[in-house]
Amino acid sequence: MLEKRNRLYLLLAGVCCAGYAWLLFWLWQNPLSGVTRLAVGCFIKNVTTMPCPSCGSTQSVICILHGEFLDAIYWNPLGFVILSGLVIMPVWIMFDLLLRKQTLFMTYQKAEKQLGTRRVALPLIIIVIANWAWNITKGI
Amino acid sequence: MENYKVDLFLMTKGKYFKSHHLMEIRERLLRADDSRGVIQTMQFHDPVLLLVVSILVGALGIDRFMIGDTGLGVLKLITCGGFGIWAIIDWFLIMDLTKDKNMEKLQPFLY
Numbered sequence: 001m002l003e004k005r006n007r008l009y010l011l012l013a014g015v016c017c018a019g020y021a022w023l024l025f026w027l028w029q030n031p032l033s034g035v036t037r038l039a040v041g042c043f044i045k046n047v048t049t050m051p052c053p054s055c056g057s058t059q060s061v062i063c064i065l066h067g068e069f070l071d072a073i074y075w076n077p078l079g080f081v082i083l084s085g086l087v088i089m090p091v092w093i094m095f096d097l098l099l100r101k102q103t104l105f106m107t108y109q110k111a112e113k114q115l116g117t118r119r120v121a122l123p124l125i126i127i128v129i130a131n132w133a134w135n136i137t138k139g140i
Numbered sequence: 141m142e143n144y145k146v147d148l149f150l151m152t153k154g155k156y157f158k159s160h161h162l163m164e165i166r167e168r169l170l171r172a173d174d175s176r177g178v179i180q181t182m183q184f185h186d187p188v189l190l191l192v193v194s195i196l197v198g199a200l201g202i203d204r205f206m207i208g209d210t211g212l213g214v215l216k217l218i219t220c221g222g223f224g225i226w227a228i229i230d231w232f233l234i235m236d237l238t239k240d241k242n243m244e245k246l247q248p249f250l251y
Contacts, residue, residue: 043224
């Protein structure tokens with residue numbers, strides 16, 4: 001149980017670090033506005049030239065940081081989810097590690113169980129596919 | 141379970157497990173009670189199929205969804221396959237992960 005928790009926390013911390021590094025790289029590359037450039041980091045886009053469901057989320061996060069919320073929604077509404085995760089996850093992981101708790105792990109397991117049910121999974125799949133279709137029509 | 145049933149199980153479903161688990165599975169199955177035939181009718185994930193899925197649509201997290209790691213699947217999906225790096229790492233991990241998941245599924249019936 002503890003090993004599973006630590007593995008999850010390590011993975012989440014790694015993803016958050018990579019996310020911050022990626023964001024810093026983008027801001028350093030184009031400090032005033034990162035919205036004019038295409039998504040260069042997407043594996044699917046580079047291989048198939050077709051955007052993936054999360055393409056445009058880097059630009060979306062950068063727009064949110066600049067306070068351009070409508071632009072952020074246009075680029076990819078997932079940017080809000082990603083930025084929330086980037087802000088909340090490190091704090092939550094630190095809280096659990098310092099207080100020797102596993103609230104994040106328990107919440108993760110509950111959420112995973114919920115996501116496995118058709119009632120939750122089906123609407124989410126439809127939203128992701130709709131967002132993907134929107135990404136393709138926008139030609140990000 | 142009878143000897144021939146255990147051998148049949150290992151012949152048909154041995155590829156779904158790690159090789160170092162096979163002897164343990166054999167020993168446990170010989171001691172297990174399977175009067176209802178639950179173990180023999182169990183469905184397992186095919187590691188080769190998962191590898192193909194991982195190579196083709198791994199960046200969307202479909203491979204993780206298939207083995208039951210829904211949370212990590214969502215994380216992989218929203219991060220573009222973990223910036224593509226996680227998707228590539230999973231090409232090498234997914235077969236072992238699938239076998240581990242199969243073992244986890246079989247575990248309750250062995251003890």
